[in-house]
Amino acid sequence: MIFLPLSRRPGGVHAFKMIIPASPKPPDPTPRTHEGVEWLYVLTGRLRLVLGHRDLTLLPGEAAEFDTSVPHWLGSADGSAVELLILFGPQGLRSHIHADPHR
Numbered sequence: 001m002i003f004l005p006l007s008r009r010p011g012g013v014h015a016f017k018m019i020i021p022a023s024p025k026p027p028d029p030t031p032r033t034h035e036g037v038e039w040l041y042v043l044t045g046r047l048r049l050v051l052g053h054r055d056l057t058l059l060p061g062e063a064a065e066f067d068t069s070v071p072h073w074l075g076s077a078d079g080s081a082v083e084l085l086i087l088f089g090p091q092g093l094r095s096h097i098h099a100d101p102h103r
Contacts, residue, residue: 001003001074006081006085013089020045020075020082029055031071039072045082047076 006015010098018040029050040047040063047058050073051066057077058064066072076082 011014011090013087016083016086016088017043018074018084018086019058021049023076023079023083026076026079029073029075032072033071034068035090036068038068038086039066039089041085043083043085045080046077047057047082047084048077049073050075 002019002021004017006018007013014073025028026048029048031050040049040058042062042084044060046081049056049064050071052070053065056064063086064083
């Protein structure tokens with residue numbers, strides 16, 4: 001996996017572009033935990049997200065947000081390359097999209 005940092009400020013939310021290269025045989029999931037909250041948005045490909053006991057496939061344009069103390073793993077759902085954006089923040093910080101109806 002390739003992580004490209006999109007922000008470099010200390011503390012707060014960190015942004016990354018993640019690239020999961022194509023692989024003829026995708027690896028078996030190895031869920032991990034750590035402190036924080038993660039928000040992700042799939043740009044291209046089919047992302048496999050194992051989150052606790054759930055095994056999800058996210059398509060381009062779909063997003064997920066989760067507490068990273070829940071065991072999780074990211075990979076390709078079908079062996080093709082996947083590109084996604086990730087926002088990672090400290091525990092308790094949530095990332096939501098809000099639309100202002102007055103704009």
